[in-house]
Amino acid sequence: MTVAASVNGVMVMIGASDDRIYVEAWRTSAYLVFAGLFVVVALAPRSRPGVWELIIAQKTSLIAFSxxxxxxxxxxxxxxxxxxxxxxxxxxYVLCRGWYSWKSNVAVTVSAYMADSAT
Incomplete structure (x- = not known):
């Protein structure tokens, strides 16, 4: 969905007036960033703490604004x-237990720290 929106964004940019071109470019690039974030959570749902929550917070704020x-x-x-x-x-987030990303990275970080301290 975000890739389609970015394609539409390019079409909007082509017809945008000079006073709107920057905002439309910003919006279009944001679609691509979100496409990338969706790929990250799809391929490795528990590898990056905060990504799920960042997406949820942004979508919630846009809904409130709308x-x-x-x-x-x-x-x-x-x-x-x-x-x-x-x-x-x-x-x-619920089905993948996205909140586990916080636990796994903390454990890995502490393990790595302990291994470095032992040497």
């Missing part, structure tokens, strides 16, 4: 898209 800006049609549509993404991400 509710505040509900009189703007684009905000309503984007809010629904982000809501669906939030449901998918939270489901993945």
């Amino acid at each position: 509710v505040v800006m509900s009189d703007v049609p684009e905000a309503r549509l984007a809010g629904w898209v982000d809501f669906v993404l939030l449901i998918i991400v939270v489901s993945g």
Whole structure:
């Protein structure tokens, strides 16, 4: 979904006025960053602490903002898209036990520290 949004973002950038081009470029690059984050959590759901939570926090804040800006049609549509993404991400977080990433990395870090201290 984010890859399709980035393709659409490029199309929007092509027709954007000079005063909107930077914002549209920023938005389009953010789609690619999120595509990358989704790949990270899909391939290694417990390898990077904080990635799941960062995605969840960002989607939640955008949903809240879309509710505040509900009189703007684009905000309503984007809010629904982000809501669906939030449901998918939270489901993945629960099913993959994404919170374990905090435990495994702490254990690895402490083990590595202990091994270095012993030498």
